[in-house]
Amino acid sequence: MAIDYAASVADTATHIEKCGGVSVAVKADVSDEDAVQDFIQLCVDRFGGIDGLYANAGVSGGNKPFRELTLDDWQRTLSINTVGTFLCVKHVAERLVAQKNGSIVCTASVAGLRANAGGVDYSASKAGVISMVQTIAYELYGSNVRINAICPGLIETGMTEPIFAGARKKGTESRIGQVNPTARYGAPEEIAEMACFLLSDAASYVNGQAIAVDGGLSASHPWIYPQSR
Numbered sequence: 001m002a003i004d005y006a007a008s009v010a011d012t013a014t015h016i017e018k019c020g021g022v023s024v025a026v027k028a029d030v031s032d033e034d035a036v037q038d039f040i041q042l043c044v045d046r047f048g049g050i051d052g053l054y055a056n057a058g059v060s061g062g063n064k065p066f067r068e069l070t071l072d073d074w075q076r077t078l079s080i081n082t083v084g085t086f087l088c089v090k091h092v093a094e095r096l097v098a099q100k101n102g103s104i105v106c107t108a109s110v111a112g113l114r115a116n117a118g119g120v121d122y123s124a125s126k127a128g129v130i131s132m133v134q135t136i137a138y139e140l141y142g143s144n145v146r147i148n149a150i151c152p153g154l155i156e157t158g159m160t161e162p163i164f165a166g167a168r169k170k171g172t173e174s175r176i177g178q179v180n181p182t183a184r185y186g187a188p189e190e191i192a193e194m195a196c197f198l199l200s201d202a203a204s205y206v207n208g209q210a211i212a213v214d215g216g217l218s219a220s221h222p223w224i225y226p227q228s229r
Contacts, residue, residue: 050092052102063118182215
């Protein structure tokens, strides 16, 4: 199975350091348990411990019709989006439980909440993340370790670049995001703000939740914008 590593990981680390933080960039296959354990141990060795996890690695799955999906397609999408998230949560949670404190955040998607936001493999993988978060929250009962999921709507990222590039080529960029009441698409920083909140003590009573950050998209049943406005 071919693995697509995020080419910008080093750029992210550089940006963190320019902002006064300390970082280390690692390329790893999150569906490989040994690789996950290795980068978690690297984090402990480099920074002295772990206070939180943001499990954000994911792939789009290509948005194929389900009848065209191959077993390899299905396994690749779920191995990264769902199995990878599970492995990261599993091996970080055991450390957080031991220290009786910590927060875990996982990236799910509005596609895991309702239909028509992704292909069936992607949607199933993100629904699995939501279910995992809800279930693990209770398995961590009384540990003072929280776990939540963020469910982004359409955000301009490297993963969604083909959507934006296609719209810009056709001159229809202004229509992206028009079906949510905010009437626009989202920016990565808006997801980051939610992640920072959930990882912080400010969210100390938020646990086991799948929180949509989607401009209001998932608040509605199917709806057509009234042309008279």
